[in-house]
Every structure is written in C-alpha cells, then in structure tokens.
Amino acid sequence: MSISKEIISIQNLHAAYKSNVVLKGISLSVRKNERWAVIGRNGTGKSTLIKAVASIIEPQSGKILVNGKDILSYNARSRARQIAYVPQKTDGVIPYTVYDYIMMGRYSAMDLFAVASQKDHSIVREVLALCNIAHLSDRIMSTLSGGELQRVLLAGAVAQNTPVLLLDEPTTYLDPAHERLFFHALSRVHYHQDLTVIMVTHDINIALSYCTHICGLLDGHVAFCGSSEDFKSKCPSILFELFGIQFHKYSSDENTATVFGAWGAECIQAK
Amino acid sequence: MYTGKIIPLKLTIISLLSLSALFFCPFIGITSFSLQEVISKEEFRFIFFQIRIPRTLAAFFTGGGLAVAGMVFQALFRNPLASPYTLGVSGGASLGAALCIAAGAGSSIMGISIISLGAIGGGVLSMVLIYGFLLSKESNSATLVLAGVVVSTVCSGLIMFIHQISPLHHAFQIMRWTMGGVDGINYQLLLIMLIPVLLFFLVVTILLPQLDQFMTGDDIAYTRGVNIRLSRNILISITALAVGFMVATCGPIGFVGIIAPHACRIIIPGVRHRMLALCSFLIGASFLTISDTIARVIAQPAEIPVGIITAIFGGPFFLIVLFRRKNRLMM
Numbered sequence: 027m028s029i030s031k032e033i034i035s036i037q038n039l040h041a042a043y044k045s046n047v048v049l050k051g052i053s054l055s056v057r058k059n060e061r062w063a064v065i066g067r068n069g070t071g072k073s074t075l076i077k078a079v080a081s082i083i084e085p086q087s088g089k090i091l092v093n094g095k096d097i098l099s100y101n102a103r104s105r106a107r108q109i110a111y112v113p114q115k116t117d118g119v120i121p122y123t124v125y126d127y128i129m130m131g132r133y134s135a136m137d138l139f140a141v142a143s144q145k146d147h148s149i150v151r152e153v154l155a156l157c158n159i160a161h162l163s164d165r166i167m168s169t170l171s172g173g174e175l176q177r178v179l180l181a182g183a184v185a186q187n188t189p190v191l192l193l194d195e196p197t198t199y200l201d202p203a204h205e206r207l208f209f210h211a212l213s214r215v216h217y218h219q220d221l222t223v224i225m226v227t228h229d230i231n232i233a234l235s236y237c238t239h240i241c242g243l244l245d246g247h248v249a250f251c252g253s254s255e256d257f258k259s260k261c262p263s264i265l266f267e268l269f270g271i272q273f274h275k276y277s278s279d280e281n282t283a284t285v286f287g288a289w290g291a292e293c294i295q296a297k
Numbered sequence: 298m299y300t301g302k303i304i305p306l307k308l309t310i311i312s313l314l315s316l317s318a319l320f321f322c323p324f325i326g327i328t329s330f331s332l333q334e335v336i337s338k339e340e341f342r343f344i345f346f347q348i349r350i351p352r353t354l355a356a357f358f359t360g361g362g363l364a365v366a367g368m369v370f371q372a373l374f375r376n377p378l379a380s381p382y383t384l385g386v387s388g389g390a391s392l393g394a395a396l397c398i399a400a401g402a403g404s405s406i407m408g409i410s411i412i413s414l415g416a417i418g419g420g421v422l423s424m425v426l427i428y429g430f431l432l433s434k435e436s437n438s439a440t441l442v443l444a445g446v447v448v449s450t451v452c453s454g455l456i457m458f459i460h461q462i463s464p465l466h467h468a469f470q471i472m473r474w475t476m477g478g479v480d481g482i483n484y485q486l487l488l489i490m491l492i493p494v495l496l497f498f499l500v501v502t503i504l505l506p507q508l509d510q511f512m513t514g515d516d517i518a519y520t521r522g523v524n525i526r527l528s529r530n531i532l533i534s535i536t537a538l539a540v541g542f543m544v545a546t547c548g549p550i551g552f553v554g555i556i557a558p559h560a561c562r563i564i565i566p567g568v569r570h571r572m573l574a575l576c577s578f579l580i581g582a583s584f585l586t587i588s589d590t591i592a593r594v595i596a597q598p599a600e601i602p603v604g605i606i607t608a609i610f611g612g613p614f615f616l617i618v619l620f621r622r623k624n625r626l627m628m
Contacts, residue, residue, distance in 0.1 A: 080520050106522030116514050118375045123567045134522035140506030166567040
C-alpha cells in the first residue's frame with residue numbers, strides 16, 4: 027500500500043464562530059481516504075473547526091490548505107468541487123423534490139444556467155441508489171422524516187462528487203435505526219469512490235467503529251490526534267480527559283466488540 | 298406528492314388564463330365595447346388604444362413584477378411572508394412620494410416626475426435599511442419580517458402626519474396616491490416603468506439556479522459553490538430598484554407579491570424557481586389585470602383604486618397562507 031497523499035492541512039488555525047467558540051491554534055493533517063471523527067465537549071470548537079474547513083467562517087489566523095492550496099484562494103465553484111458539507115440540520119423548509127435537491131448538488135459542475143446533462147442525471151440516479159433513497163426520489167423534501175432527510179442531505183453532498191466530505195453531527199437527531207441506515211449509506215459511498223471524511227460526532231462508539239482517525243478537542247486545543255486504534259488503547263482515560271466524566275468499557279457476549287459508555291458514572295467537572 | 302406529469306397541463310391553463318385576461322380586459326370598463334366597435338368607432342378606438350391598452354399592460358407587468366419580486370424576497374430570506382409590501386419597500390416608496398407631494402414638487406427630470414423619483418428613492422432606502430438590519434448580528438428571517446412591519450408602520454405613521462398637515466389638495470393627492478392604482482397611465486409612464494422591470498426579469502432569469510440554492514440555506518448553498526454575498530447583493534439591489542419604479546408608477550399595491558408565489562406553490566408544489574418564476578409572473582399579472590378590471594366596473598360610475606381590491610382579496614389569502622404553514626407542505 028502506497029503512502030497516501032495529504033489532502034487537508036490545517037496549520038495553527040485560530041477561528042471564532044458567533045464570537046464565543048474559539049479555536050486556539052489547531053494543527054491537523056488529513057490524508058486521502060482517511061475518515062476523521064472530531065469529538066469533544068459542547069463548545070470546544072468542533073463545529074467551528076468543520077465550518078472553517080468548509081470555509082463558511084474565515085480563520086482569524088493560520089491556514090487551511092486543500093490539495094496544497096489555501097482554501098481562501100479557491101473561488102466559490104472550484105471550492106465546491108473539492109469539499110462538500112452536510113449540516114446538522116436544515117433551517118427552514120426545502121420545497122423541492124428529493125431528485126431535484128440532489129440534482130442541485132451538481133451546481134458547481136454545471137454551466138451558468140444550470141441545465142442538467144445526461145451525465146448529471148445518471149450521477150443523481152447512482153447516488154439515489156447508493157444512499158438507499160431511490161424510493162424517495164419523487165417526494166417533496168418537507169414531507170420526509172428526520173432520518174430520511176438526513177440521508178437525502180448526504181446524497182446531495184455526495185452528488186457534488188468531491189474528494190472531501192464534511193459532516194457536522196449528521197446523526198444527532200436520528201433514532202438508532204436511522205443512524206445505522208445513514209452510516210450504511212455513507213459506508214457504501216466511500217467503498218464505491220475515493221472519499222475523505224471529516225465528521226463531528228458525540229457518539230464515541232460510532233467514531234471508533236466507523237472512523238480511521240480521531241481528533242479530540244478540548245477548549246479549542248487538540249487534546250488527541252491519531253488513529254482510532256491508538257485512541258482505543260488509551261480509552262477510557264483519554265475519554266475522562268476529554269469529557270470530564272468516567273467512561274466504562276463494555277463487551278458483548280456474542281462477539282468481541284467493545285463499546286464505551288458513561289452510564290451510571292458520576293459527573294465530575296474536570297477542567 | 299409529486300405531480301410531475303400534470304405540470305405542463307397546469308402551466309398551459311395558467312398561460313391561457315393570463316393571456317385571455319390580457320386580451321379581454323381592455324374591452325371592459327365604465328364603457329364596454331366589442332372588437333367591432335373599436336374598429337368602427339373613433340371614440341372607442343381612442344379609449345381602447347390610448348387609455349385601456351397602456352393601463353392593462355401596466356397592470357399586467359406590475360402584477361407580474363411584484364409577484365416575481367415577492368418570489369425573490371421569499372427565496373433570499375427563506376421567509377414565506379417576505380414581499381415588497383411586508384418588507385417595507387412599498388411603505389418607504391409611499392413615504393418618499395408623500396414627501397415630494399407635500400413639498401409641492403410638480404416638475405420632472407428626464408420624463409420622470411419628482412414624485413416618482415421620491416418613491417424610487419424611498420423604496421431603495423427602506424430596502425437598504427432592512428438589508429443593514431439583516432447583516433447585523435443576531436438577525437434571522439423571522440426578525441426580518443418584524444423589521445419590515447416596523448418600517449411599514451413608521452412609514453404609514455409619517456404619511457398620515459404629512460397628510461394631516463398638508464393643504465387640502467396635497468392631502469387628497471397623497472391619499473389617492475397611497476391607495477395605489479394603474480389609472481391614468483400613458484405610454485410614456487409605461488415605458489419608464491418597463492425598462493427597469495424588464496432588466497429585473499433578465500437578471501432574475503440569469504440567477505434562477507442561485508435562487509434555488511438559496512432555499513436550501515446559506516451554508517449548503519455556499520458549500521455548493523454559490524457566491525452568496527454577490528448573488529444576494531445583485532438580487533436585492535435590482536429587486537428594490539424595480540419595486541421602486543413599479544410603486545412610483547402604480548402606487549403601493551399590496552399582497553400580489555405574497556399571493557402569486559404561494560398560489561403557485563399550492564397549484565404546482567415542489568417546483569424549482571425556473572417554473573415558479575414563470576408561473577408567479579403569470580398569476581400575479583392576471584391577478585392584477587383582473588383586479589383592475591373589477592376596480593373599473595364594481596362601483597360605476599366611480600372607479601375604485603386597484604390597491605383596495607387587491608387588499609380585500611389579498612388579506613384573507615394572506616391568512617390562509619399563515620394557517621397552511623402548519624402542514625409544512627409549502628415553504
């Protein structure tokens with residue numbers, strides 16, 4: 027296996043979002059086809075980090091390089107061909123059909139008048155199948171359930187056909203079944219094509235089972251940065267450091283899977 | 298559910314409706330006549346070509362223009378209640394006109410009367426105010442409409458104040474102006490209004506894909522490659538300018554900007570802005586054309602300002618939109 031290329035390089039990033047969440051010097055190197063989970067307490071800057079990489083917010087100082095080029099030097103369209111973004115949830119109602127919404131993800135690849143080509147149609151059909159939402163294709167977005175909507179948002183970003191996909195707590199509002207469907211769809215996508223994923227999540231076990239790497243944030247600093255295996259070997263002490271409560275290791279009887287949980291743990295406000 | 302297959306049929310019906318409104322309405326009024334009479338009688342020919350045709354065209358394009366302006370505002374601010382009227386653009390334009398009337402401005406510059414320029418200035422100014430509010434911290438689309446209501450209310454308060462302290466003939470002119478109407482429009486006034494309105498249609502047509510993206514939310518639209526700031530600035534300025542010209546020519550005509558896009562969303566749900574813009578234009582255009590015809594004949598021999606007719610029909614519809622929001626099928 028060849029050493030894969032660095033695709034995103036975050037260098038000493040300082041950024042603020044809504045003037046209260048602050049990143050104080052984040053450095054991170056993400057290579058092609060890696061899947062990163064950004065974890066940490068509320069208000070430590072996870073969403074700020076992902077929004078900075080999506081260039082929704084501008085860094086106060088420091089740099090983000092995408093394919094060796096400063097993210098700020100891309101224009102809107104060429105940036106959209108590199109990075110796609112799935113928000114935690116949408117604000118307001120999206121009044122389009124699922125098919126149209128996903129087609130709109132092809133915007134950066136289309137000409138000025140956004141007329142869909144045969145290729146665009148075939149990509150949309152492919153993405154619909156990949157994300158298991160072909161049956162929803164004629165539905166209007168506002169009639170979907172939360173779990174369906176989240177997979178459609180994912181599909182819209184996948185249709186953008188970018189090497190990098192950013193997910194901001196994509197399954198926070200989903201029930202366990204829809205959460206599984208979401209990650210099933212995502213797994214199929216990155217099995218099918220080259221995809222580097224960075225996602226914010228509060229679910230430690232999702233992070234450990236789905237992602238190859240973990241970035242743990244604490245008060246705007248990187249407290250842990252490394253492979254999931256490395257992280258697992260440091261559990262649960264690293265979890266105590268990150269979240270300030272005691273986690274326990276649980277093993278299931280049927281197989282060797284282990285999960286971490288803080289059930290029944292006392293809340294200790296560790297700084 | 299999606300109604301993809303009957304969209305062409307519905308669009309055909311809407312097109313036929315608006316074309317027949319455009320064709321038949323000029324024949325109806327305090328004096329009605331047939332096509333034969335227009336051809337044979339000099340007197341009817343004058344009324345038809347010099348009065349009814351420019352008036353009907355003004356109503357048609359103002360109705361369509363306000364409808365498209367409403368659609369643009371609803372998409373830009375992702376708010377179903379946004380329209381030139383609710384965002385205070387019409388109110389600002391009325392205030393500008395009232396000030397000019399009270400100051401006794403009667404002359405004109407390059408064929409545009411000072412009163413019209415006052416209306417255009419007022420409309421653009423109130424849009425700048427609202428936009429400044431939008432760019433300020435902690436504003437969202439709900440507070441935006443509240444800000445629009447505040448601007449409208451303050452403007453109408455000031456108009457009433459000016460109205461009270463003005464001499465009688467100015468006061469009457471102000472009152473008549475703020476009711477809105479397309480009567481007394483000649484070809485010159487029509488042309489002055491049509492140029493910016495057609496420019497507005499052209500810009501909106503080019504930016505329709507961007508409007509689609511705006512409805513998905515700023516973050517998604519931005520990461521999909523829309524230059525949000527640029528598109529929004531272009532759309533807001535050209536829309537405010539076009540609304541200013543329409544209000545300057547026809548007075549503040551309410552509710553068309555809200556009714557038409559929502560009527561389209563009810564008739565053909567789930568369509569993108571390419572279809573929505575066309576359909577909104579046609580519905581807005583035929584709505585105002587028919588309303589103006591009703592205004593001509595409902596209280597003969599007097600004429601009712603068309604703004605009153607649209608308010609009477611539009612108010613209840615506005616309420617229906619508010620109630621229908623609950624089922625989330627619309628925006």
